[in-house]
Amino acid sequence: MKFLLLLAQSASAQEAAAAAPAPAGGITQFAPLIIIFVMFYFLILRPQKKKMEEEKDTLSKLSKGDEVFTKSGILGKIHGITEKVVTLEVEDGVKIKVLKGQIGGLAKSIFEEAKK
Template identity: 40%
Template sequence: MMLISDAFAQAASTTQNEAGWVALLPMVGILVLFYFLLIRPQAKRAKEHKQMVEALQRGDEVITNGGILGQILNVSESYVIIEIAPAIEITVLKSSVQTLLPKGTLRSIEPKGKSSKTKAAKADTSKTESAADTEESKDSDAEKK
C-alpha cells in the first residue's frame, strides 16, 4: 500500500533545488560587491603604480615608501639612485618609489628649512668671531702694559 504518489514526491524535490539556488544569491552578491569595491580599484592602483615606475627618469622628484624625498640621479633596470641632500645619495628599489612629485617641489620645500639653519649657523659664527676679536684685543692691551 502506497501513501505518497510519485508526482507529489517529484514536486517536493524541485522546490528544494530552487531554494538552494536562492540561498546562493546573497553569496554571489557579496562576491560581486567585493570585486567592485576592493579588487578592481586595487588592481587599477597597481597598474598605475607600475606605469609610473616604468616611466621614472633622471631629474624626477620622488617620495619613497619610507617617506624620503629626493631627486633621481640615475635609473637602472631594478634600482634608482636618489639624491636626498647635496652630495648624499641612496640606492633604492624602483618599486619602492611611491609618488612622483611635480617638478620644483623640493626647491619650494628646502629654503624654509635651510634658511633658519643657515641663519643660526651664521649667528653662532659671528658670535664666536666677535668673542675671538675681544680676546685678541685684551691680549694686545695686556702686552702693551
C-alpha cells in the same frame, strides 16, 4: 472494504508527500554568494588593481632628474636609474640607492613645501 483500502492508500500518499523535502531552486541558493562575490570584486579587488596599474605606469615613466619620494618618506632627485634600482640624491653629494618598487611617486608639490 475497497473504500477503506483506497482511503488508507490516499492517507499514506499524503504523508509521504509531506515528508519529502520540497525541491530547492538551483540558482536561488547561490544568489547571495554570487552577490557577495560581485560586491567584493567591485569594492576591493578592482580599485586595488587600478591603483597597482597606476603605480606601475608611474614607475615606468621615471627618468633622471625627476624629484620623487620613497614609501619610507625620503625626498630626493633621481641621479641614476636601472631596471630595479634607483639612485637618489637627497642632498648635494649624498646619494642613496633604493629599490624602484619603493618609489612612492613624483614629489613636485611636496618638494616645494620642503624647500620653504
